[in-house]
Amino acid sequence: xxTAPHHRAGRLTTLAYLFLLLSQNISALLLLxxxxxxxxxxxxxxxxxxxxxxxxxxxxxADSQRRTLGHLLPKGPIPSAYRPIPPGxxxxxxxxxxxxxxxxxxxxxLIAGTANITLIAIPAALIGHAIYQLLFALGLAGTALYDSYxxxxxxxxxxxxxxxxxxxxxxxxxxxPTLDIYIRFNRLLLSPSEKARLTARVAHLATSRANTIDSQxxxxxxxxxxxxxxxxxxxxxxxxxxxxxxxxxxxxxRTARSMLTEARETTRHALTELRxxxxxxxxxxxxxxxxxxxVHALALTHHLPITVTIDLDxxxxxxxxxxxxxxxxxxxxxTAKHAHATEAWIHINHGRDRLVITITDxxxxxxxxxxxSGLAGIGRRLDAFDGTMNITSPQGGPTIVTLEIPCALSSxxxxxxxxxx
Numbered sequence: 400x401x402t403a404p405h406h407r408a409g410r411l412t413t414l415a416y417l418f419l420l421l422s423q424n425i426s427a428l429l430l431l432x433x434x435x436x437x438x439x440x441x442x443x444x445x446x447x448x449x450x451x452x453x454x455x456x457x458x459x460x461a462d463s464q465r466r467t468l469g470h471l472l473p474k475g476p477i478p479s480a481y482r483p484i485p486p487g488x489x490x491x492x493x494x495x496x497x498x499x500x501x502x503x504x505x506x507x508x509l510i511a512g513t514a515n516i517t518l519i520a521i522p523a524a525l526i527g528h529a530i531y532q533l534l535f536a537l538g539l540a541g542t543a544l545y546d547s548y549x550x551x552x553x554x555x556x557x558x559x560x561x562x563x564x565x566x567x568x569x570x571x572x573x574x575x576p577t578l579d580i581y582i583r584f585n586r587l588l589l590s591p592s593e594k595a596r597l598t599a600r601v602a603h604l605a606t607s608r609a610n611t612i613d614s615q616x617x618x619x620x621x622x623x624x625x626x627x628x629x630x631x632x633x634x635x636x637x638x639x640x641x642x643x644x645x646x647x648x649x650x651x652x653r654t655a656r657s658m659l660t661e662a663r664e665t666t667r668h669a670l671t672e673l674r675x676x677x678x679x680x681x682x683x684x685x686x687x688x689x690x691x692x693x694v695h696a697l698a699l700t701h702h703l704p705i706t707v708t709i710d711l712d713x714x715x716x717x718x719x720x721x722x723x724x725x726x727x728x729x730x731x732x733x734t735a736k737h738a739h740a741t742e743a744w745i746h747i748n749h750g751r752d753r754l755v756i757t758i759t760d761x762x763x764x765x766x767x768x769x770x771x772s773g774l775a776g777i778g779r780r781l782d783a784f785d786g787t788m789n790i791t792s793p794q795g796g797p798t799i800v801t802l803e804i805p806c807a808l809s810s811x812x813x814x815x816x817x818x819x820x
Contacts, residue, residue, distance in 0.1 A: 413471075413574060416467060417519060417522070417578060418523065419467055420464070420467055420468075420519055420581070421516065421519045421520065421523060423460065424464075424512045424515045425516065427460055427464075427508070427515075428516065430456060430457065431509050431510070433449070434453045436449070437449035437450045438450070447490065448489060450493045450496060450497065451489065451492050454496035454502060457502070457505050457509065458481060458502075458505065461479070462479055464508070464585065465479060471578070471582055477589050478590075479501065480501055480591035481499055481501045481502075482499045482501070483495075500591075500592060504589065504592075505589075508585065508589055514584075515584075518581050519578075519581060521577055522570045522573040522574045522578075524570075525569055525573065526567060526570035526574075528566055529563045529566035529567035529570060530567070533560065533563040533564075533567070536560045634669055637662050637666060637669065643658055644658040644662070685721065689714045689720065690709070690711070690714065690723055690747065691709045691747075693720075693724050694745060695707055695709075697724075697731065701735070701743075703731075703735060703741070703743050704741075705742075705743045705745060706742075706744045707744075707745045708744075708745070708747070709746075709747045710747070711747060711749050711808060712808055713749075713808030713809050714808060714809060715754055715807075715808060715809075718784070719754065719784060719804055719806045722783070722784060722804065723747075723754060723756060725780065726777045726780060726781065726788075727745065727756065729773045729774075729776065730773075730777070730800055731743065733773055733774065734760045734762060734798075737762075738762025738764075738796070738798060739762050739763050740760035740761050740763075740796075740798075741761060742761050743758065743760040744758070744759045745758055752806070753803050753804065753805050753806070754802075754804045754806050755801065755802070756803075757802075758802075759797055759799045759800075760796070760798050762797070763795065764792045764794050764795050764797065764798050766790055766792035766798050766800070767790070768788070768790065774790070777802075781802060784804050784805065784806070785804075786802060787802070788803075789801045789803075
């Protein structure tokens with residue numbers, strides 16, 4: 400097994416996580432009576448709303464523990480694999496929560512709260528007592544140690560420094576092994592089973608597949624609408640002008656010439672609309688110059704100053720390039736329309752078989768993927784590739800959006816590019 404992950408952080412940081420874990424387990428212990436009460440009330444059906452409420456609270460608390468443990472684990476947060484709570488009646492939602500294997504694993508973690516608190520409290524109590532005794536010996540805390548012992552001379556106070564230093568050393572020495580035992584034990588409790596993981600994976604793939612099909616159908620309808628209202632209408636008008644010119648070319652050549660001129664202008668507009676439509680489906684610059692050149696070209700045409708830094712040793716597959724390009728374009732559009740930013744930054748690199756794209760702006764923040772928004776559309780687009788989107792956008796800014804798409808690269812380049820557009 401790998402070296403204890405908490406060695407990556409300093410002892411003060413590890414101690415802070417220790418107290419955070421302790422507070423989460425105390426909250427779990429307080430939640431346990433509510434869970435038991437709701438379980439008893441389900442015998443009378445009236446407990447179903449309480450089961451749903453306590454189930455959601457339990458999931459939230461367990462997920463917060465997983466995220467905290469993720470800071471101490473080399474592989475990041477422990478994944479959760481809950482069945483999604485369906486919209487609908489109380490019976491259906493309550494049954495989903497009760498029959499979910501993830502709920503029962505969380506209950507085991509909840510019941511083990513006393514053991515967890517005891518395990519964490521050993522080094523925490525030693526360190527806390529040592530700090531209090533040290534402050535007391537220096538005359539910075541109280542007049543009597545735990546209201547039971549009052550030193551009468553400065554020497555008595557100084558004598559307390561030795562045991563406080565010993566306790567502090569002992570607590571810090573016990574901290575790594577205690578935390579290691581805690582992490583192993585709680586990872587065992589909170590990690591989903593392989594069956595639950597596969598079930599959640601299948602559910603996610605089914606949802607992303609349905610979203611992809613809907614997005615494709617919507618895109619096809621958009622293309623059909625653009626063709627019908629744009630190029631097709633102009634081609635119909637072109638045919639009418641040519642037909643009328645053909646009928647009057649001998650009787651009124653001047654009018655026929657005017658109609659032909661108008662037909663030529665209609666042809667030019669139709670070609671422009673067709674080119675724009677093709678660019679909206681798959682920009683030619685993306686085919687010719689790849690994601691590197693396409694993003695630089697996109698930044699050049701944007702009215703905001705955009706710093707572009709790209710470090711790629713090759714090109715992703717065409718569908719991945721297209722998804723990444725349009726996601727970046729949508730994010731820059733949102734930046735211009737809603738963020739009131741004065742500058743933006745794009746960074747693209749590849750590592751661990753993942754294309755990582757970071758878009759940052761200095762706008763007003765508050766970005767969120769609400770239903771029907773462009774950000775939600777980007778999430779659906781990335782789902783088709785098992786990609787993810789993380790948004791950090793506090794009120795007042797800045798906004799940082801990170802896109803990750805699993806993919807491999809091909810056709811290696813000679814060197815990465817970095818430019819300011």
